[in-house]
Structure formats: C-alpha cells, structure tokens
Amino acid sequence: MNIPFAESYKIKMVEPIRRSNCNEREQWIKEAKYNLFNLQSNQVFVDLLTDSGTGAMSDRQWSEMMLGDESYAGASSYYKLKSAITEITGFPYFLPTHQGRAAENVLFSALIKEGDLIPGNSHFDTTKGHIEFRKAKAIDCTIDEAFDTTLDHPFKGNVDIRKLEKMLSSNPIERIPMIIITATCNSSGGQPVSMQNFREVSKLAKKFGVKVIIDSARFAENAYFIKIREKEYANHSIREIVKEMFSYADGMTMSSKKDAIVNMGGFIGLRDQELFQKASVFNIMFEGFITYGGMSGRDMNALAQGLYEGTEFDYLETRINQVAFLGEMLKAAGVPVQYPFGGHAIFIDAKRFLPQVPKEQFIAQTLAVELYIEGGIRGVEIGTILADRDPETRENRFPDLELVRLAIPRRTYTNNHLHYVAAHIINVWERRNDIKTGYSIHYEAPIMRHFTVELEKI
Numbered sequence: 001m002n003i004p005f006a007e008s009y010k011i012k013m014v015e016p017i018r019r020s021n022c023n024e025r026e027q028w029i030k031e032a033k034y035n036l037f038n039l040q041s042n043q044v045f046v047d048l049l050t051d052s053g054t055g056a057m058s059d060r061q062w063s064e065m066m067l068g069d070e071s072y073a074g075a076s077s078y079y080k081l082k083s084a085i086t087e088i089t090g091f092p093y094f095l096p097t098h099q100g101r102a103a104e105n106v107l108f109s110a111l112i113k114e115g116d117l118i119p120g121n122s123h124f125d126t127t128k129g130h131i132e133f134r135k136a137k138a139i140d141c142t143i144d145e146a147f148d149t150t151l152d153h154p155f156k157g158n159v160d161i162r163k164l165e166k167m168l169s170s171n172p173i174e175r176i177p178m179i180i181i182t183a184t185c186n187s188s189g190g191q192p193v194s195m196q197n198f199r200e201v202s203k204l205a206k207k208f209g210v211k212v213i214i215d216s217a218r219f220a221e222n223a224y225f226i227k228i229r230e231k232e233y234a235n236h237s238i239r240e241i242v243k244e245m246f247s248y249a250d251g252m253t254m255s256s257k258k259d260a261i262v263n264m265g266g267f268i269g270l271r272d273q274e275l276f277q278k279a280s281v282f283n284i285m286f287e288g289f290i291t292y293g294g295m296s297g298r299d300m301n302a303l304a305q306g307l308y309e310g311t312e313f314d315y316l317e318t319r320i321n322q323v324a325f326l327g328e329m330l331k332a333a334g335v336p337v338q339y340p341f342g343g344h345a346i347f348i349d350a351k352r353f354l355p356q357v358p359k360e361q362f363i364a365q366t367l368a369v370e371l372y373i374e375g376g377i378r379g380v381e382i383g384t385i386l387a388d389r390d391p392e393t394r395e396n397r398f399p400d401l402e403l404v405r406l407a408i409p410r411r412t413y414t415n416n417h418l419h420y421v422a423a424h425i426i427n428v429w430e431r432r433n434d435i436k437t438g439y440s441i442h443y444e445a446p447i448m449r450h451f452t453v454e455l456e457k458i
C-alpha cells in the first residue's frame with residue numbers, strides 16, 4: 001500500500017470552531033455587504049482568507065515568548081533576532097517593523113520618489129499601494145506563462161528577463177531605484193522564482209546600477225521549490241538555498257506573518273550601511289526605535305525561533321504537501337485550479353469556473369461568496385476588486401486572471417478540514433451553471449478598496 005503523507009508535528013492545544021448552516025451564512029454575508037473581510041471569524045468554519053499571521057506557533061516559540069526582554073533600547077530579544085536574521089539571510093543590517101507593509105513603508109520612504117518606476121514580478125497589493133501612494137509606478141515584468149493557469153511551468157514566479165531589460169534600457173535609469181522580486185510570487189499564484197532567475201535579475205541590475213530588493217514573505221517556500229525543482233539544488237539544504245537567494249539582493253522586506261510563522265511582525269534586511277542609516281530615520285518616525293520597531297521583545301524572540309523552524313526541510317515538506325493535497329482533490333474532480341499548485345494556497349480559476357458571469361460583475365468575488373454560503377469556507381478574491389482602479393484614468397483594471405485564493409494557514413488545519421473544503425467546492429462546481437450574475441459596487445475606498453468595499457447583489 002502507498003504510504004500517505006503524515007505531518008512532521010503533533011497537536012498540543014486546540015481551538016473550537018463553530019459550525020453554521022446555509023441560511024445563517026446567507027444572512028451574515030448579506031449583512032457583511034458581500035465582503036468576506038467584514039465577516040466575524042465565528043461566522044466562518046474553515047478560514048482560508050489568508051496564511052498571514054494565522055499559523056500555529058510551536059511549543060518552542062511559546063516558550064521563547066516568556067523570555068522576551070522588553071527594554072526600550074538594546075533588548076536581548078533584538079540581538080537574538082538580529083543574529084537569526086543574519087545567520088539565515090546573510091544581511092548584516094536589519095530593522096524590525098510591525099508587519100510587512102510597514103517594512104515597505106519605511107524602505108520605500110528612503111528609496112522611492114514621485115515619478116519613479118519599479119519593475120518586478122506581479123507586485124503584491126500593499127507593495128503596489130506603497131509605490132502608487134508615492135506617485136511612482138509598479139511595472140509588471142512577470143513571465144507570460146504565469147497567466148495561463150493550465151500551463152505546467154516549474155517557476156511561474158520568474159521575472160521575464162527580456163521585458164526587464166527592455167524596461168531598464170528604455171527609461172531614464174535615475175527613475176528606477178530598484179527592482180522588486182516577490183518570492184514566492186503571491187499575486188501570480190504563490191509561484192516560485194528559480195535560482196537562475198535570481199541570478200539573471202541580479203546580473204542585469206548590476207549592469208544598470210539598480211538595486212534588487214526581495215519581497216520575502218514566503219522565501220522559505222520558494223527555497224523548497226528550488227530544492228525540489230531545480231536539479232543542481234537537490235542536495236543543498238534549505239538554509240544554503242536561502243542564503244544564496246538573498247546573496248543576489250541588496251535588501252529584503254519581510255512579512256514575518258508568513259514563513260516565519262508568527263502572528264505579527266516584519267523586518268527589513270539590508271547590505272548597505274548608508275541605506276540602513278537613511279531607513280533608520282523613517283523607522284523611528286513610523287515604527288519605533290530601531291531595536292524594537294513596533295514589536296514587543298517577546299514577539300522578536302518568537303520570530304527568531306520561527307525563522308529557524310520555517311526553514312526546516314521537514315516542516316516545509318509537510319506544508320507544501322498539505323497545500324497540494326487540497327489541490328489534487330479539486331483537480332481530480334475537474335475544478336479549474338492553477339497548476340502547478342502554489343506554495344501557500346490553491347488558486348481557483350474563476351473565469352473558467354463561471355464563464356457566464358460578466359467581468360464587470362466581479363467573477364472571482366462571486367465565486368468566493370458562493371463558497372462561503374455553501375460551506376462556511378472563506379477564501380479571498382484575487383481579481384478585479386483587488387486590482388483596483390488605474391490611479392490616472394480611475395477606470396477599473398481587469399487583470400488577466402480572476403482567481404479565488406484558498407490560503408492555507410501554517411500548522412493550523414488537518415487534512416480532514418481540507419477534505420471538507422474540497423467536497424463543498426466540488427458541490428458548487430456541479431451546480432455552477434445556476435450561478436449567472438455577480439455584484440456591483442455600492443461603496444469603495446480610493447486606494448486598496450478590497451478591504452472595505454461594499455457590494456450589492458445583481
């Protein structure tokens with residue numbers, strides 16, 4: 001008999017979750033203005049809204065919490081975290097921040113000015129938000145293969161080197177302060193970037209004198225894919241791969257809520273002292289003194305421990321296999337899911353699931369609401385609502401992909417939960433032809449509208 005995959009940890013503490021029925025959920029989502037962010041968590045049975053800050057800490061992380069040093073300046077927790085970051089990433093300088101977007105805010109304050117152009121591989125929405133807030137522009141140079149959900153390509157997060165070179169050579173170089181590589185690439189489906197691609201981007205950046213910054217939220221999952229998919233790295237350890245990835249960059253921003261398996265936290269890693277000093281000023285203004293930057297000592301301790309655990313092969317193998325477990329069940333039933341499966345989430349291709357819903361009625365949002373009503377499953381729209389309006393024309397941006405992301409929190413749900421999720425999604429798939437219309441916008445914020453948007457059923 002084939003040996004099934006088993007988790008590399010066992011459960012010591014549990015949290016009850018409430019079941020609900022379809023009638024209750026129909027009422028709740030109506031009250032939430034058809035925005036899944038507005039639901040109360042006890043109205044959700046399996047919460048796949050995000051893998052960010054929703055993971056379960058280990059017993060070792062919890063024990064580190066008790067050892068936190070809460071001194072304002074120079075806490076031992078800061079030095080513990082600094083040593084973990086330098087050991088794992090190789091960056092000699094670091095600034096703690098309260099989460100990933102805060103790291104973006106601080107670093108971009110030091111690097112980006114009005115009119116700048118920031119190329120990268122499908123920038124995450126907070127990254128794009130912080131770029132556009134400074135009246136600069138994010139330029140997407142992801143490979144075209146990323147936008148075909150059926151195409152089998154091992155590194156759909158890759159930067160298209162030709163697009164990047166064209167972009168760098170056809171614009172004034174003083175307007176391009178950096179290239180941002182997001183690894184894994186959340187917006188293209190949790191897809192990894194190859195080591196070869198890191199190397200090529202770095203070479204090109206050096207030629208043009210432009211910095212490379214890695215948006216590192218899921219750097220360890222990226223390293224796992226490099227080990228499994230890039231032949232020369234099969235015998236490298238995850239930590240060796242991580243070190244090499246970062247060696248191609250001048251700096252990193254980190255949302256520690258993902259691959260460092262803590263509930264809150266972030267940081268910036270840098271190679272250059274001058275940039276560190278410049279960013280330190282903004283850190284003090286926005287986040288806190290440079291030895292805590294918005295984090296408690298205990299949280300820095302748990303983060304240091306989480307960085308070690310998040311870069312262990314056995315943990316990553318469990319993690320990526322659990323995500324694929326859900327993906328395989330959906331794929332086997334014919335549900336259109338992005339392939340290969342991403343590192344942190346399964347992405348349903350909503351355009352292929354509900355081709356009859358017009359794009360102006362928010363296809364992926366329509367599907368996400370349907371999955372909630374069906375099974376109390378909360379995913380998230382990665383489509384037109386998230387893509388927001390063009391900052392100049394104020395027209396809706398219709399992205400190539402309309403996706404529903406089912407993000408799997410780390411070490412939180414069992415495979416039975418995912419089996420339950422798959423069964424409900426397959427039920428919706430079987431009655432998909434009955435879903436004919438979507439939603440219109442009743443209220444939206446001027447930037448990052450998806451968090452607070454209010455919708456009406458058409």
Ligand code: F0G
Nearest residue numbers: 050052099100101124126186215217255
């Ligand atoms: N970069 C990437 C690639 C992200 O996925 C996120 C957050 C951030 C930066 C910002 O970090 O949330 O700590 O401020 N992604 C979450 C998600 C929100 O659900 O994918 P943050």
